[in-house]
Amino acid sequence: xxxxxxxxxxxxxxxxxxxxxxxxxxxxxxxxxxxxxxxxxxxxxxxxxxxxxxxxxxxxxxxxxxxxxxxxxxxxxxxxxxxxxxxxxxxxxxxxxxxxxxxxxxxxxxxxxxxxxxxxxxxxxxxxxxxxxxxxxxxxxxxxxxxxxxxxxxxxxxxxxxxxxxxxxxxxxxxxxxxxxxxxxxxxxxxxxxxxxxxxxxxxxxxxxxxxxxxxxxxxx
Amino acid sequence: xxxxxxxxxxxxxxxxxxxxxxxxxxxxxxxxxxxxxxxxxxxxxxxxxxxxxxxxxxxxxxxxxxxxxxxxxxxxxxxxxxxxxxxxxxxxxxxxxxxxxxxxxxxxxxxxxxxxxxxxxxxxxxxxxxxxxxxxxxxxxxxxxxxxxxxxxxxxxxxxxxxxxxxxxxxxxxxxxxxxxxxxxxxxxxxxxxxxxxxxxxxxxxxxxxxxxxxxxxxxx
DNA sequence: TCGGGCATCGGGGCAGACCCTGAAATCCCG
DNA sequence: CGGGATTTCAGGGTCTGCCCCGATGCCCGA
Numbered sequence: 436x437x438x439x440x441x442x443x444x445x446x447x448x449x450x451x452x453x454x455x456x457x458x459x460x461x462x463x464x465x466x467x468x469x470x471x472x473x474x475x476x477x478x479x480x481x482x483x484x485x486x487x488x489x490x491x492x493x494x495x496x497x498x499x500x501x502x503x504x505x506x507x508x509x510x511x512x513x514x515x516x517x518x519x520x521x522x523x524x525x526x527x528x529x530x531x532x533x534x535x536x537x538x539x540x541x542x543x544x545x546x547x548x549x550x551x552x553x554x555x556x557x558x559x560x561x562x563x564x565x566x567x568x569x570x571x572x573x574x575x576x577x578x579x580x581x582x583x584x585x586x587x588x589x590x591x592x593x594x595x596x597x598x599x600x601x602x603x604x605x606x607x608x609x610x611x612x613x614x615x616x617x618x619x620x621x622x623x624x625x626x627x628x629x630x631x632x633x634x635x636x637x638x639x640x641x642x643x644x645x646x647x648x649x650x651x652x653x654x655x656x
Numbered sequence: 657x658x659x660x661x662x663x664x665x666x667x668x669x670x671x672x673x674x675x676x677x678x679x680x681x682x683x684x685x686x687x688x689x690x691x692x693x694x695x696x697x698x699x700x701x702x703x704x705x706x707x708x709x710x711x712x713x714x715x716x717x718x719x720x721x722x723x724x725x726x727x728x729x730x731x732x733x734x735x736x737x738x739x740x741x742x743x744x745x746x747x748x749x750x751x752x753x754x755x756x757x758x759x760x761x762x763x764x765x766x767x768x769x770x771x772x773x774x775x776x777x778x779x780x781x782x783x784x785x786x787x788x789x790x791x792x793x794x795x796x797x798x799x800x801x802x803x804x805x806x807x808x809x810x811x812x813x814x815x816x817x818x819x820x821x822x823x824x825x826x827x828x829x830x831x832x833x834x835x836x837x838x839x840x841x842x843x844x845x846x847x848x849x850x851x852x853x854x855x856x857x858x859x860x861x862x863x864x865x866x867x868x869x870x871x872x873x874x875x876x877x
Numbered sequence: 878t879c880g881g882g883c884a885t886c887g888g889g890g891c892a893g894a895c896c897c898t899g900a901a902a903t904c905c906c907g
Numbered sequence: 908c909g910g911g912a913t914t915t916c917a918g919g920g921t922c923t924g925c926c927c928c929g930a931t932g933c934c935c936g937a
Contacts, residue, residue: 552673607863829924
Protein backbone atom coordinates (compact mmCIF):
# COMPACT_ATOMS: atom_id res chain seq x y z
CA UNK A 436 0.00 0.00 0.00
CA UNK A 437 1.66 3.19 -1.19
CA UNK A 438 1.21 6.07 1.20
CA UNK A 439 -1.27 8.64 -0.08
CA UNK A 440 -3.25 6.25 -2.29
CA UNK A 441 -6.72 5.29 -1.26
CA UNK A 442 -7.16 1.67 -0.30
CA UNK A 443 -8.43 -0.63 -3.05
CA UNK A 444 -12.04 -1.52 -2.44
CA UNK A 445 -12.61 -5.24 -2.73
CA UNK A 446 -15.77 -7.30 -2.84
CA UNK A 447 -15.46 -10.98 -1.90
CA UNK A 448 -17.81 -13.74 -3.01
CA UNK A 449 -17.46 -17.27 -1.71
CA UNK A 450 -20.23 -19.52 -0.42
CA UNK A 451 -17.90 -21.15 2.13
CA UNK A 452 -18.10 -18.95 5.18
CA UNK A 453 -14.73 -19.89 6.63
CA UNK A 454 -12.96 -19.12 3.36
CA UNK A 455 -14.86 -15.90 2.86
CA UNK A 456 -13.81 -14.73 6.31
CA UNK A 457 -10.22 -15.84 5.73
CA UNK A 458 -9.99 -14.03 2.39
CA UNK A 459 -11.53 -10.93 3.92
CA UNK A 460 -9.10 -10.97 6.81
CA UNK A 461 -6.02 -11.45 4.65
CA UNK A 462 -7.08 -8.60 2.37
CA UNK A 463 -7.91 -6.27 5.26
CA UNK A 464 -4.62 -7.11 6.98
CA UNK A 465 -2.90 -6.28 3.70
CA UNK A 466 -4.33 -2.79 3.71
CA UNK A 467 -7.21 -3.31 1.29
CA UNK A 468 -10.76 -2.32 2.11
CA UNK A 469 -13.30 -5.14 2.02
CA UNK A 470 -16.50 -3.34 1.10
CA UNK A 471 -18.62 -6.43 0.60
CA UNK A 472 -18.56 -10.08 1.53
CA UNK A 473 -21.26 -12.16 -0.14
CA UNK A 474 -21.92 -15.78 -0.99
CA UNK A 475 -23.04 -15.81 -4.63
CA UNK A 476 -22.14 -14.39 -7.98
CA UNK A 477 -25.49 -12.67 -8.24
CA UNK A 478 -25.04 -10.84 -4.97
CA UNK A 479 -21.61 -9.77 -6.10
CA UNK A 480 -22.93 -8.43 -9.40
CA UNK A 481 -25.41 -6.30 -7.45
CA UNK A 482 -22.62 -4.88 -5.31
CA UNK A 483 -20.43 -4.10 -8.30
CA UNK A 484 -23.33 -2.46 -10.12
CA UNK A 485 -23.79 -0.08 -7.23
CA UNK A 486 -20.20 1.06 -7.79
CA UNK A 487 -17.56 1.59 -5.11
CA UNK A 488 -15.74 -1.65 -5.96
CA UNK A 489 -12.26 -1.77 -7.53
CA UNK A 490 -11.67 -5.54 -7.44
CA UNK A 491 -13.90 -8.57 -7.06
CA UNK A 492 -12.49 -11.78 -5.56
CA UNK A 493 -14.64 -14.67 -6.65
CA UNK A 494 -14.88 -18.34 -5.88
CA UNK A 495 -15.65 -20.29 -9.05
CA UNK A 496 -18.14 -22.77 -7.68
CA UNK A 497 -21.04 -21.10 -5.97
CA UNK A 498 -24.80 -21.36 -5.75
CA UNK A 499 -27.10 -22.12 -7.48
CA UNK A 500 -25.39 -24.80 -9.53
CA UNK A 501 -21.92 -24.99 -7.95
CA UNK A 502 -20.33 -25.18 -11.42
CA UNK A 503 -18.86 -22.02 -12.89
CA UNK A 504 -20.81 -19.24 -11.30
CA UNK A 505 -17.69 -17.20 -10.68
CA UNK A 506 -16.71 -17.34 -14.34
CA UNK A 507 -20.24 -16.46 -15.39
CA UNK A 508 -20.25 -13.49 -13.05
CA UNK A 509 -16.96 -12.32 -14.59
CA UNK A 510 -18.28 -12.74 -18.10
CA UNK A 511 -21.43 -10.81 -17.28
CA UNK A 512 -19.43 -7.99 -15.72
CA UNK A 513 -17.40 -7.69 -18.87
CA UNK A 514 -20.45 -7.80 -21.12
CA UNK A 515 -21.98 -4.95 -19.17
CA UNK A 516 -18.80 -2.94 -19.65
CA UNK A 517 -17.49 -3.16 -16.11
CA UNK A 518 -13.75 -2.62 -15.72
CA UNK A 519 -13.32 -3.87 -12.18
CA UNK A 520 -10.43 -6.23 -11.65
CA UNK A 521 -11.56 -9.79 -11.05
CA UNK A 522 -9.59 -12.47 -9.21
CA UNK A 523 -10.99 -15.99 -9.44
CA UNK A 524 -10.08 -18.52 -6.79
CA UNK A 525 -10.54 -22.21 -7.37
CA UNK A 526 -10.03 -25.44 -5.51
CA UNK A 527 -8.89 -27.17 -8.69
CA UNK A 528 -6.59 -26.40 -11.57
CA UNK A 529 -9.07 -26.35 -14.45
CA UNK A 530 -7.53 -25.14 -17.68
CA UNK A 531 -10.93 -24.54 -19.30
CA UNK A 532 -11.86 -22.11 -16.57
CA UNK A 533 -8.49 -20.40 -16.69
CA UNK A 534 -8.89 -19.97 -20.44
CA UNK A 535 -12.34 -18.47 -20.00
CA UNK A 536 -11.05 -16.14 -17.34
CA UNK A 537 -8.19 -14.92 -19.51
CA UNK A 538 -10.48 -14.61 -22.51
CA UNK A 539 -12.65 -12.22 -20.51
CA UNK A 540 -9.97 -9.60 -20.95
CA UNK A 541 -7.50 -7.52 -18.96
CA UNK A 542 -7.64 -7.17 -15.22
CA UNK A 543 -8.33 -10.82 -14.57
CA UNK A 544 -6.66 -13.44 -12.36
CA UNK A 545 -7.01 -17.14 -11.63
CA UNK A 546 -5.39 -18.67 -8.55
CA UNK A 547 -5.70 -21.94 -6.67
CA UNK A 548 -6.85 -21.60 -3.11
CA UNK A 549 -4.55 -24.24 -1.75
CA UNK A 550 -1.52 -22.67 -3.33
CA UNK A 551 -2.13 -19.22 -1.89
CA UNK A 552 0.15 -19.96 1.02
CA UNK A 553 1.20 -16.41 1.85
CA UNK A 554 -1.05 -13.44 2.48
CA UNK A 555 1.17 -11.40 0.23
CA UNK A 556 0.30 -13.61 -2.76
CA UNK A 557 -3.36 -12.77 -2.50
CA UNK A 558 -2.87 -9.07 -1.87
CA UNK A 559 -0.42 -8.75 -4.75
CA UNK A 560 -2.79 -10.58 -7.09
CA UNK A 561 -5.59 -8.19 -6.19
CA UNK A 562 -3.32 -5.23 -6.80
CA UNK A 563 -2.20 -6.63 -10.14
CA UNK A 564 -5.67 -7.19 -11.53
CA UNK A 565 -6.83 -3.81 -10.27
CA UNK A 566 -4.14 -2.26 -12.46
CA UNK A 567 -5.33 -4.18 -15.51
CA UNK A 568 -2.72 -6.96 -15.28
CA UNK A 569 -3.22 -10.70 -15.34
CA UNK A 570 -2.34 -13.31 -12.77
CA UNK A 571 -2.48 -17.06 -13.31
CA UNK A 572 -1.24 -19.78 -11.01
CA UNK A 573 1.99 -21.24 -12.46
CA UNK A 574 0.70 -24.78 -12.28
CA UNK A 575 -2.34 -23.83 -14.31
CA UNK A 576 -0.08 -22.04 -16.79
CA UNK A 577 1.95 -25.22 -17.19
CA UNK A 578 -1.19 -27.17 -17.93
CA UNK A 579 -2.34 -24.59 -20.45
CA UNK A 580 0.95 -24.78 -22.27
CA UNK A 581 0.90 -28.53 -22.48
CA UNK A 582 -2.60 -28.69 -23.71
CA UNK A 583 -3.22 -28.24 -27.43
CA UNK A 584 -5.43 -25.29 -28.23
CA UNK A 585 -8.75 -25.72 -29.85
CA UNK A 586 -12.23 -26.88 -29.31
CA UNK A 587 -13.51 -29.75 -27.33
CA UNK A 588 -10.75 -32.33 -27.50
CA UNK A 589 -13.15 -35.13 -28.30
CA UNK A 590 -14.33 -33.24 -31.38
CA UNK A 591 -10.97 -33.96 -32.96
CA UNK A 592 -11.58 -37.68 -32.98
CA UNK A 593 -12.88 -39.53 -35.97
CA UNK A 594 -15.95 -41.67 -35.66
CA UNK A 595 -13.87 -44.80 -35.45
CA UNK A 596 -11.68 -43.33 -32.77
CA UNK A 597 -14.76 -42.36 -30.78
CA UNK A 598 -16.07 -45.90 -31.04
CA UNK A 599 -12.78 -47.26 -29.72
CA UNK A 600 -12.71 -44.72 -26.91
CA UNK A 601 -16.23 -45.62 -25.92
CA UNK A 602 -15.21 -49.27 -25.66
CA UNK A 603 -12.18 -48.28 -23.61
CA UNK A 604 -14.44 -46.32 -21.29
CA UNK A 605 -16.45 -49.45 -20.70
CA UNK A 606 -13.40 -51.13 -19.33
CA UNK A 607 -12.51 -53.24 -22.35
CA UNK A 608 -8.96 -54.32 -23.11
CA UNK A 609 -7.57 -53.85 -26.60
CA UNK A 610 -8.30 -57.51 -27.31
CA UNK A 611 -11.84 -57.07 -26.07
CA UNK A 612 -12.31 -54.01 -28.28
CA UNK A 613 -10.97 -55.87 -31.31
CA UNK A 614 -13.59 -58.56 -30.79
CA UNK A 615 -16.39 -56.10 -30.24
CA UNK A 616 -15.62 -54.02 -33.31
CA UNK A 617 -14.40 -56.88 -35.52
CA UNK A 618 -10.92 -55.46 -35.88
CA UNK A 619 -7.39 -56.69 -35.41
CA UNK A 620 -5.64 -55.88 -32.17
CA UNK A 621 -3.06 -53.93 -34.14
CA UNK A 622 -5.79 -51.70 -35.50
CA UNK A 623 -7.08 -51.03 -32.01
CA UNK A 624 -3.58 -50.12 -30.89
CA UNK A 625 -3.28 -47.66 -33.74
CA UNK A 626 -6.58 -46.01 -32.88
CA UNK A 627 -5.68 -45.85 -29.19
CA UNK A 628 -2.41 -44.17 -30.08
CA UNK A 629 -4.22 -41.63 -32.24
CA UNK A 630 -6.73 -40.98 -29.47
CA UNK A 631 -3.96 -40.26 -26.98
CA UNK A 632 -2.30 -37.91 -29.41
CA UNK A 633 -5.43 -36.01 -30.32
CA UNK A 634 -6.41 -35.68 -26.66
CA UNK A 635 -2.99 -34.23 -26.00
CA UNK A 636 -2.11 -36.84 -23.42
CA UNK A 637 1.62 -36.68 -23.10
CA UNK A 638 3.53 -39.70 -21.87
CA UNK A 639 4.89 -39.30 -18.38
CA UNK A 640 6.01 -41.75 -15.71
CA UNK A 641 3.48 -40.20 -13.35
CA UNK A 642 0.30 -40.70 -15.26
CA UNK A 643 -1.71 -43.55 -16.68
CA UNK A 644 -2.82 -42.27 -20.01
CA UNK A 645 -5.46 -44.84 -20.77
CA UNK A 646 -7.28 -43.93 -17.58
CA UNK A 647 -6.89 -40.24 -18.43
CA UNK A 648 -8.39 -40.85 -21.86
CA UNK A 649 -11.32 -42.62 -20.24
CA UNK A 650 -11.75 -39.75 -17.79
CA UNK A 651 -11.74 -37.27 -20.68
CA UNK A 652 -14.47 -39.25 -22.37
CA UNK A 653 -16.55 -39.51 -19.23
CA UNK A 654 -16.02 -35.86 -18.43
CA UNK A 655 -17.36 -34.77 -21.79
CA UNK A 656 -20.69 -36.54 -21.31
CA UNK B 657 -19.43 -15.51 25.94
CA UNK B 658 -20.73 -15.20 29.47
CA UNK B 659 -19.58 -12.02 31.21
CA UNK B 660 -16.98 -12.70 33.83
CA UNK B 661 -15.60 -15.85 32.27
CA UNK B 662 -12.17 -15.80 30.67
CA UNK B 663 -12.14 -16.30 26.90
CA UNK B 664 -11.55 -19.82 25.70
CA UNK B 665 -8.08 -20.18 24.33
CA UNK B 666 -8.04 -21.87 20.96
CA UNK B 667 -5.24 -23.27 18.81
CA UNK B 668 -5.91 -23.65 15.09
CA UNK B 669 -4.12 -26.06 12.74
CA UNK B 670 -4.78 -26.05 9.00
CA UNK B 671 -2.23 -26.11 6.21
CA UNK B 672 -4.43 -23.97 3.95
CA UNK B 673 -3.57 -20.39 4.81
CA UNK B 674 -6.87 -18.83 3.71
CA UNK B 675 -8.84 -21.28 5.83
CA UNK B 676 -6.57 -20.88 8.80
CA UNK B 677 -7.05 -17.13 8.68
CA UNK B 678 -10.81 -17.49 8.22
CA UNK B 679 -11.14 -19.86 11.16
CA UNK B 680 -9.02 -17.59 13.31
CA UNK B 681 -11.07 -14.56 12.40
CA UNK B 682 -14.41 -16.21 13.05
CA UNK B 683 -13.26 -17.44 16.45
CA UNK B 684 -11.77 -14.10 17.43
CA UNK B 685 -14.91 -12.28 16.31
CA UNK B 686 -16.89 -14.72 18.44
CA UNK B 687 -15.00 -13.68 21.54
CA UNK B 688 -12.56 -16.57 21.70
CA UNK B 689 -8.83 -16.08 21.98
CA UNK B 690 -6.75 -17.59 19.21
CA UNK B 691 -3.49 -18.35 20.94
CA UNK B 692 -1.87 -20.27 18.09
CA UNK B 693 -2.33 -20.69 14.35
CA UNK B 694 -0.19 -23.42 12.81
CA UNK B 695 -0.12 -25.62 9.74
CA UNK B 696 0.51 -29.15 10.97
CA UNK B 697 -0.61 -31.59 13.62
CA UNK B 698 2.88 -31.75 15.03
CA UNK B 699 3.11 -28.04 15.55
CA UNK B 700 -0.25 -28.11 17.25
CA UNK B 701 0.81 -30.89 19.60
CA UNK B 702 3.77 -28.75 20.64
CA UNK B 703 1.49 -25.81 21.39
CA UNK B 704 -0.92 -27.93 23.41
CA UNK B 705 1.91 -29.50 25.35
CA UNK B 706 3.04 -26.07 26.48
CA UNK B 707 -0.39 -25.61 28.05
CA UNK B 708 -2.57 -22.51 27.75
CA UNK B 709 -4.90 -24.11 25.21
CA UNK B 710 -8.50 -25.00 25.97
CA UNK B 711 -9.61 -26.17 22.52
CA UNK B 712 -7.79 -27.29 19.37
CA UNK B 713 -9.42 -26.80 15.98
CA UNK B 714 -7.85 -29.19 13.51
CA UNK B 715 -8.00 -29.83 9.81
CA UNK B 716 -7.93 -33.56 9.13
CA UNK B 717 -5.62 -33.65 6.13
CA UNK B 718 -2.32 -31.94 6.78
CA UNK B 719 1.38 -32.47 6.16
CA UNK B 720 3.33 -34.72 5.99
CA UNK B 721 1.02 -37.31 4.46
CA UNK B 722 -2.22 -35.39 3.90
CA UNK B 723 -4.19 -38.35 5.19
CA UNK B 724 -5.50 -38.28 8.70
CA UNK B 725 -3.01 -36.13 10.55
CA UNK B 726 -5.75 -34.31 12.43
CA UNK B 727 -7.19 -37.55 13.73
CA UNK B 728 -3.75 -38.78 14.68
CA UNK B 729 -3.03 -35.59 16.56
CA UNK B 730 -6.32 -36.00 18.45
CA UNK B 731 -5.52 -39.62 19.28
CA UNK B 732 -2.06 -38.70 20.51
CA UNK B 733 -3.43 -35.95 22.68
CA UNK B 734 -5.81 -38.38 24.30
CA UNK B 735 -3.10 -40.99 24.79
CA UNK B 736 -0.94 -38.44 26.56
CA UNK B 737 -3.86 -37.66 28.86
CA UNK B 738 -4.71 -34.26 27.45
CA UNK B 739 -8.27 -33.05 28.13
CA UNK B 740 -8.38 -30.20 25.66
CA UNK B 741 -11.46 -30.05 23.54
CA UNK B 742 -10.77 -30.98 19.93
CA UNK B 743 -12.83 -29.90 16.94
CA UNK B 744 -11.98 -31.62 13.65
CA UNK B 745 -12.86 -29.91 10.38
CA UNK B 746 -12.99 -31.85 7.16
CA UNK B 747 -13.68 -31.21 3.51
CA UNK B 748 -15.42 -34.55 3.18
CA UNK B 749 -18.01 -36.47 5.10
CA UNK B 750 -15.96 -39.53 6.00
CA UNK B 751 -17.78 -41.78 8.42
CA UNK B 752 -14.60 -43.66 9.35
CA UNK B 753 -12.97 -40.48 10.49
CA UNK B 754 -16.05 -39.38 12.39
CA UNK B 755 -16.10 -42.75 14.13
CA UNK B 756 -12.45 -42.43 15.08
CA UNK B 757 -13.05 -38.92 16.38
CA UNK B 758 -15.96 -40.02 18.54
CA UNK B 759 -14.03 -43.03 19.73
CA UNK B 760 -11.33 -40.73 21.03
CA UNK B 761 -13.67 -39.78 23.84
CA UNK B 762 -15.49 -36.78 25.28
CA UNK B 763 -14.83 -33.22 24.22
CA UNK B 764 -14.54 -34.03 20.53
CA UNK B 765 -16.25 -32.64 17.45
CA UNK B 766 -16.34 -33.36 13.71
CA UNK B 767 -17.73 -30.77 11.31
CA UNK B 768 -17.64 -30.26 7.56
CA UNK B 769 -15.96 -27.07 6.50
CA UNK B 770 -18.42 -26.32 3.75
CA UNK B 771 -21.39 -26.71 6.03
CA UNK B 772 -20.14 -24.30 8.65
CA UNK B 773 -22.15 -21.49 7.13
CA UNK B 774 -22.55 -19.28 10.17
CA UNK B 775 -19.84 -18.03 12.50
CA UNK B 776 -22.05 -19.01 15.41
CA UNK B 777 -21.88 -22.67 14.36
CA UNK B 778 -18.12 -22.79 14.73
CA UNK B 779 -18.01 -20.79 17.95
CA UNK B 780 -20.75 -22.91 19.51
CA UNK B 781 -18.97 -26.12 18.49
CA UNK B 782 -15.77 -24.92 20.13
CA UNK B 783 -17.67 -24.06 23.28
CA UNK B 784 -19.41 -27.43 23.29
CA UNK B 785 -16.26 -29.51 23.03
CA UNK B 786 -14.50 -27.36 25.58
CA UNK B 787 -17.20 -28.36 28.04
CA UNK B 788 -16.72 -32.05 27.29
CA UNK B 789 -19.61 -32.39 24.85
CA UNK B 790 -19.63 -33.85 21.37
CA UNK B 791 -20.54 -32.24 18.08
CA UNK B 792 -20.98 -34.08 14.78
CA UNK B 793 -22.27 -32.64 11.54
CA UNK B 794 -25.85 -33.88 11.03
CA UNK B 795 -25.09 -35.09 7.51
CA UNK B 796 -22.27 -37.24 8.81
CA UNK B 797 -24.55 -38.60 11.52
CA UNK B 798 -27.10 -39.51 8.85
CA UNK B 799 -24.43 -41.37 6.90
CA UNK B 800 -23.32 -43.25 9.99
CA UNK B 801 -26.87 -44.36 10.62
CA UNK B 802 -27.78 -45.22 7.03
CA UNK B 803 -24.62 -46.84 6.01
CA UNK B 804 -24.94 -50.52 5.20
CA UNK B 805 -22.00 -52.40 6.48
CA UNK B 806 -20.23 -54.42 3.84
CA UNK B 807 -22.74 -54.00 1.01
CA UNK B 808 -21.00 -51.32 -1.01
CA UNK B 809 -17.98 -52.94 -2.68
CA UNK B 810 -15.86 -49.90 -1.88
CA UNK B 811 -16.68 -50.34 1.79
CA UNK B 812 -14.50 -53.43 1.78
CA UNK B 813 -11.45 -51.33 1.05
CA UNK B 814 -9.15 -50.09 3.78
CA UNK B 815 -8.41 -46.42 4.05
CA UNK B 816 -5.09 -46.94 2.37
CA UNK B 817 -6.64 -48.82 -0.49
CA UNK B 818 -9.19 -46.04 -0.94
CA UNK B 819 -6.41 -43.49 -1.11
CA UNK B 820 -4.67 -45.51 -3.79
CA UNK B 821 -7.89 -45.98 -5.74
CA UNK B 822 -8.57 -42.28 -5.59
CA UNK B 823 -5.15 -41.62 -7.09
CA UNK B 824 -5.79 -44.21 -9.77
CA UNK B 825 -9.05 -42.49 -10.57
CA UNK B 826 -7.17 -39.27 -11.16
CA UNK B 827 -5.20 -40.94 -13.88
CA UNK B 828 -1.98 -41.53 -11.99
CA UNK B 829 0.38 -44.37 -12.81
CA UNK B 830 1.67 -46.61 -10.04
CA UNK B 831 4.90 -44.60 -10.04
CA UNK B 832 2.94 -41.40 -9.76
CA UNK B 833 0.89 -42.77 -6.90
CA UNK B 834 4.02 -43.92 -5.11
CA UNK B 835 5.33 -40.38 -5.27
CA UNK B 836 2.09 -38.81 -4.16
CA UNK B 837 1.61 -41.09 -1.19
CA UNK B 838 5.29 -41.46 -0.32
CA UNK B 839 5.34 -45.20 -0.89
CA UNK B 840 7.38 -47.66 -2.87
CA UNK B 841 6.06 -48.77 -6.24
CA UNK B 842 5.90 -52.31 -4.89
CA UNK B 843 3.58 -51.19 -2.15
CA UNK B 844 1.31 -49.49 -4.66
CA UNK B 845 1.19 -52.69 -6.75
CA UNK B 846 0.20 -54.64 -3.68
CA UNK B 847 -2.59 -52.23 -2.84
CA UNK B 848 -3.80 -52.21 -6.46
CA UNK B 849 -3.92 -56.00 -6.43
CA UNK B 850 -5.88 -55.98 -3.19
CA UNK B 851 -8.27 -53.40 -4.63
CA UNK B 852 -8.95 -55.57 -7.69
CA UNK B 853 -9.56 -58.57 -5.52
CA UNK B 854 -11.88 -56.82 -3.10
CA UNK B 855 -13.83 -55.24 -5.94
CA UNK B 856 -14.24 -58.70 -7.42
CA UNK B 857 -12.60 -57.78 -10.72
CA UNK B 858 -11.65 -61.02 -12.36
CA UNK B 859 -8.86 -61.15 -14.90
CA UNK B 860 -9.99 -61.70 -18.46
CA UNK B 861 -8.44 -61.08 -21.86
CA UNK B 862 -11.40 -58.91 -22.74
CA UNK B 863 -11.34 -56.37 -19.99
CA UNK B 864 -8.98 -53.77 -18.64
CA UNK B 865 -9.26 -54.11 -14.92
CA UNK B 866 -7.61 -50.91 -13.89
CA UNK B 867 -10.13 -48.93 -15.90
CA UNK B 868 -12.93 -51.00 -14.38
CA UNK B 869 -11.65 -50.23 -10.90
CA UNK B 870 -11.64 -46.54 -11.72
CA UNK B 871 -15.16 -46.79 -13.09
CA UNK B 872 -16.31 -48.52 -9.91
CA UNK B 873 -14.83 -45.69 -7.89
CA UNK B 874 -16.40 -42.99 -10.03
CA UNK B 875 -19.73 -44.78 -10.04
CA UNK B 876 -19.87 -44.87 -6.27
CA UNK B 877 -19.53 -41.11 -5.95
C1' DT C 878 1.21 -65.25 23.66
C1' DC C 879 -0.58 -65.98 19.12
C1' DG C 880 -2.99 -65.01 15.00
C1' DG C 881 -5.18 -61.94 11.90
C1' DG C 882 -5.41 -57.62 9.63
C1' DC C 883 -2.98 -53.98 7.75
C1' DA C 884 0.89 -51.66 5.76
C1' DT C 885 5.23 -51.82 3.60
C1' DC C 886 8.59 -53.61 0.29
C1' DG C 887 11.87 -56.81 -2.58
C1' DG C 888 13.03 -60.28 -6.50
C1' DG C 889 11.55 -62.26 -10.54
C1' DG C 890 8.63 -63.33 -14.51
C1' DC C 891 4.98 -62.72 -17.96
C1' DA C 892 1.66 -60.34 -20.80
C1' DG C 893 -0.56 -56.44 -22.54
C1' DA C 894 -0.14 -51.69 -23.71
C1' DC C 895 2.20 -48.63 -26.31
C1' DC C 896 4.96 -47.21 -30.08
C1' DC C 897 7.96 -47.16 -34.24
C1' DT C 898 8.14 -48.46 -38.84
C1' DG C 899 6.10 -50.02 -42.73
C1' DA C 900 2.30 -51.17 -45.92
C1' DA C 901 -2.28 -51.15 -48.55
C1' DA C 902 -7.00 -49.68 -49.83
C1' DT C 903 -10.72 -46.32 -50.30
C1' DC C 904 -12.69 -41.85 -50.64
C1' DC C 905 -12.78 -37.00 -51.47
C1' DC C 906 -11.19 -32.66 -53.07
C1' DG C 907 -8.30 -29.31 -55.47
C1' DC D 908 -4.02 -37.15 -61.14
C1' DG D 909 -2.00 -36.44 -56.56
C1' DG D 910 -2.36 -35.69 -51.79
C1' DG D 911 -4.56 -35.97 -47.45
C1' DA D 912 -7.68 -38.22 -44.35
C1' DT D 913 -9.41 -42.41 -42.76
C1' DT D 914 -9.24 -47.23 -41.94
C1' DT D 915 -6.92 -51.47 -41.59
C1' DC D 916 -3.02 -54.43 -40.25
C1' DA D 917 1.87 -56.59 -39.60
C1' DG D 918 6.74 -57.11 -37.40
C1' DG D 919 9.48 -55.96 -33.73
C1' DG D 920 10.88 -53.80 -29.39
C1' DT D 921 10.34 -51.60 -24.74
C1' DC D 922 8.13 -50.68 -20.53
C1' DT D 923 4.71 -50.84 -17.10
C1' DG D 924 1.23 -53.33 -14.76
C1' DC D 925 0.11 -57.34 -12.59
C1' DC D 926 1.11 -61.24 -9.92
C1' DC D 927 3.58 -64.92 -7.44
C1' DC D 928 6.45 -65.60 -3.75
C1' DG D 929 8.71 -64.04 0.11
C1' DA D 930 9.56 -61.00 4.14
C1' DT D 931 9.07 -57.54 8.22
C1' DG D 932 6.70 -54.81 11.66
C1' DC D 933 2.81 -52.91 14.23
C1' DC D 934 -1.57 -53.18 16.49
C1' DC D 935 -5.35 -55.38 18.57
C1' DG D 936 -8.29 -58.91 20.36
C1' DA D 937 -9.02 -63.65 21.89
